Amino acid sequence: MSEVRLKPEHLIGDEATLRGLFPATHDLAIKKCLDHLDEHASSFVSRAPFLCIGTQAGPAQADVSPRGDPAGFVKVLNTKTLLIPDRPGNNRLDTLANILANPTVGLLFMVPGFDETLRVNGTAQITQDPDILNMMSVQGRVPRVAIVVSVNEVFLHCAKAFRRASLWDPEARQNRKEMPSLMKMILDQSTGAPENPAEMAELEAGLETDYKASMY
Structure with a gap:
């Protein structure tokens, strides 16, 4: 791959300059x-079998991690709290x-099948309260900890990104065999x-065996 040298005069360094490039919200x-x-929003959460959670420890350490389970795995405790x-x-424990x-x-x-997404921003804590963890037991296995999110902002996100990506379109599916296995x-x-x-x-077979044995 060729090296790209960014020209300083074209870099955007402040929000006013950035917003000047776009129409008003x-x-x-x-x-x-x-x-x-x-x-x-609560109904959307109850239908979602998948989410991505973004976290950040400092200016140089950010992370986005997937979370997935049967639909409804994220519990709406009340209008301001998610589990x-x-x-x-x-066990990297980045998040x-x-x-x-x-x-x-x-x-x-x-x-799956929805082109719209739901975005939730807030603050999180980690709990090992057995009363909370028992609420999320699957196949008799209780999670070690749970993330408790205090909600600050909630909004539905439009379908443009998913439609541009044709994310749920069967015709857009790629052949997994075109890349090597994860292992x-x-x-x-x-x-x-x-x-x-x-x-x-x-x-590779060992990895599949591990998946079946350690999902929960």
Whole structure:
């Protein structure tokens, strides 16, 4: 890939300059922002099997992490509070550690077949309260901790991005086999993948076995 050198005279360094490049915000885009979860937002959350959570520990450490479960896995405790279970993962704990350093979070809820999304901004805490965790048990397994989000801002996001991406369009689906397996790519990026196809296949099968054993 060729190197791109950014020209300082074309860099945007302040908000006034940035906003001068765009038309004024539509009045409805401002009015649609709520400070709580109304009936429509709560219904959207109850339908969503997937969300992305954005966190930040400092100026040089930001992260976006996916969270997924059967629809309704995020609990609407009340109009100002959401509960998100923390399921088993790779134990990097990026999201949780960031929340301890900086409680500000941004959530993006997605529903398969919906081109619209729901955005929720607020602050988060981490709890190990058994009364809360037992509410989110799946297959008899209780999460170690849960993320409690205090809601500050809620708004529905229009369909343009998903329609441009044709995200739910079956005709836009790509063939997963056109890229190597996750195990192969990670090994290439770290210790090096084995050249023996049988050994590689065994490692890939092991990952699938781990998925089945450690989802909850």
